[in-house]
Amino acid sequence: MVTNDADSVVATTDLTKRYGRGERARTAVDRVSMTVRRGEVYGFLGPNGAGKTTTLRMMVGLVRPTAGQVEVLGHPAGASAATTRLGALIEGPGFFPYLSGRDNLRVVARYRGLSDRAADQALDRVDLSARAGDRFKSYSLGMKQRLGVAAALMSEPDVVVLDEPTNGLDPGGMAEMRRLVVHLAAGGQTVLLSSHLLDEVQAICDRVGVIHEGRLLRESTVSDLRGTTSLHVRGTPVEDTLAVAMVIAGEDQVRLDGATVVLDTPAERAPELARRLVEHGVDVHEISRRERSLEEVFFELTATKELEAVQ
Amino acid sequence: MSTLIATRASLRAELLRLRKWPAVWVILAAWLLLTTLFGYVFDYVSYSTGSTTFATDGVGRALLLADLLPAHAPHVLVQGMPMFGGALMMVFGAIVAGNGYGWGTWKTVLTQGPSRTATTLGSLGALTVFIVGTVLASLALCLALSLGVAGLGSQPVVWPAVTDVLTSFGVGLLVLEMWALAGWFLGTLVRGAALSVGFGLVWALVLENLLRGVGTLLSPVEAFTKITPGTGAGSLVGWLVGTGGPDSTPGVLNELGLAAALAVVCSYLVLLPLAALTLMRRRDVA
Incomplete structure (x- = not known):
């Protein structure tokens, strides 16, 4: 039985997928328990081969778990009641190469019991109407990706699963995709976004799950994952700067990075810090607020895991 | 969604994408072309020039002409089906199911809402619609060509009996549907078009004939050949059109009686979709 909070739309419990048997067995996903809540943009992070796509495949019912459970909108993954309310783009778009973009979406519309108009609206949404009559095989990688997103969004699903949606897109297309995802969330749709583009995830996701070698290392809000902000101060003399910083933030929260004093303290304390430094006759050259990027956190998490594995 | x-x-959805797939029309055109050539053109040239082909060797001119007239059209309709028609429809079934794995379209289709059972039944249903259309188009072609021959030869037009047309249509439908389902099953089994087409063609065109040859020496092999799809289809058509000795149409057999041939073909018509459905429901789609 999956036990997660009532607001969850996707919930996995000890989700596991193993390929092969005996000594050749390989665990692609290892006891992953994660929750995607209603209306949020959830970023699913991990390097290539971490198990992101396999996990997503199990969520949409394409792959059967070896162990564990996955529920989507209260139904077992793959059940018709779940997939009708879910839109997915998993590991690149899969369309009939001989059909036009419009006809491909009309095929999808028929599967969903929608009218042809839904296909035209979906094409408009991803700005592909001008090339709608061209065969899918003539599309660029970015256009194929946009068509895949259009198909995933066609029936206004409650949950949208997008696996690397910005693959193949140019910078303009990536920005447009980000706006689209934010727009979906603003409209109340839940978005589960897998990506290895950490800036992209940091910019648009509410919560993230970090997966590495099949295991979910961490699941939390982006801000929690990045931790508190720090203040970086350059002042002379450095010794006085350090002393004042320790008074403000406490000895344990201050460290010296070259000539820069780093305080792990909220940015709101910057004015107080500046005032005290001046009062103590310190020449203040710079006070800046720094946040750890998601990329730094991600590499810390995965590197720690690799180090543990080596030891 | 029920x-x-x-x-x-x-x-x-499947009908839309099949209707717009050039490969489907190429296969249909190839079959109609083969029916035209082997059913009418070669025999008519043979009749009009007095020469013989492998298909007309030993056949009298009057008999040859009679075979080309409308009354005989139900026989011409099905005589090429056990081997050539069946092989082409097997290719059709194999590409319908198999290409979806390479293109990733099964992945798209299976995440749209309909269950795997509904999706499989929909695809098999669309396949069947096209097979029905193929048999209807073949019948229309045979009747049109035979009318043309009657006109060229200034022969009176004697239409075939409705029961003959219906029987022939039914036999053709069973045979082509069986091979198309075999192709769909193979395409699903190997998750690809190329391998399934290759296996299917080798089986239908080569292995079954070889096994029947070996079966004359080894009784277990002979017993096995009695239940192969080619034997069932060939015998069903053989029951309808007869097997005129060693020079009969390739693939048309007299190995089984009507009841046994029907049982074999109908068994495949039930077992092949069930096996394909089981595979579709149980396996992961990458």
Whole structure:
């Protein structure tokens, strides 16, 4: 039985997928328990081969778990009641190469019991109407990706699963995709976004799950994952700067990075810090607020895991 | 979405994509061309020039002409089906199911709402619609060509009996549907078009004939050949059109009686979709 909070739309419990048997067995996903809540943009992070796509495949019912459970909108993954309310783009778009973009979406519309108009609206949404009559095989990688997103969004699903949606897109297309995802969330749709583009995830996701070698290392809000902000101060003399910083933030929260004093303290304390430094006759050259990027956190998490594995 | 509604939705979707697939029309055109050439053109040239072909060797001119007239059209309709028609429809079934794995379209289709059962039934239903259309088009072609021969030879037009047409249509439908389902099953089994087409063609065109040859020496092999799809289809058509000795149409057999041939073909018509459905429901789609 999956036990997660009532607001969850996707919930996995000890989700596991193993390929092969005996000594050749390989665990692609290892006891992953994660929750995607209603209306949020959830970023699913991990390097290539971490198990992101396999996990997503199990969520949409394409792959059967070896162990564990996955529920989507209260139904077992793959059940018709779940997939009708879910839109997915998993590991690149899969369309009939001989059909036009419009006809491909009309095929999808028929599967969903929608009218042809839904296909035209979906094409408009991803700005592909001008090339709608061209065969899918003539599309660029970015256009194929946009068509895949259009198909995933066609029936206004409650949950949208997008696996690397910005693959193949140019910078303009990536920005447009980000706006689209934010727009979906603003409209109340839940978005589960897998990506290895950490800036992209940091910019648009509410919560993230970090997966590495099949295991979910961490699941939390982006801000929690990045931790508190720090203040970086350059002042002379450095010794006085350090002393004042320790008074403000406490000895344990201050460290010296070259000539820069780093305080792990909220940015709101910057004015107080500046005032005290001046009062103590310190020449203040710079006070800046720094946040750890998601990329730094991600590499810390995965590197720690690799180090543990080596030891 | 109930299974019935989902199956209907899947059927509509599959019909759209098959209707717009050039490969489908190429296969249909190839079959109609073969029917035209081997059913009428070669025999008519043979009749009009007095020469013989492998198909007309030893056949009298009057008999040859009679075979080309409308009354005989139900026989011409099915005589090429056990081997050439069947092989082409097997290719059709194999590409319908198999290409979806390479293109990733099964992945798309299976995440749209309809269950795997509904999706499979929809695809098999669309396949069947095209097989029915193929047999109808073949019948129309045979009647049109035979009328043309009657006109060229200034022969009176004697239409075939309705029961003959219906029987021939039914036999053709069973044979082509069986091979198309075999192709769909193979395409699903190997998750690809190329390998399934290759296996299917080698089986239908080569292995079954070789096994029947070996079967004359080894009784277990002979017993096995009695239940192969080619034997069932060939015998069913053989019951309808007869097997005129060693020079009969390739693939047309007299190995089984009507009841046994029907049982073999109908068994495949039940078992092949069931096996394909089981595979579709149980396996992961990458």
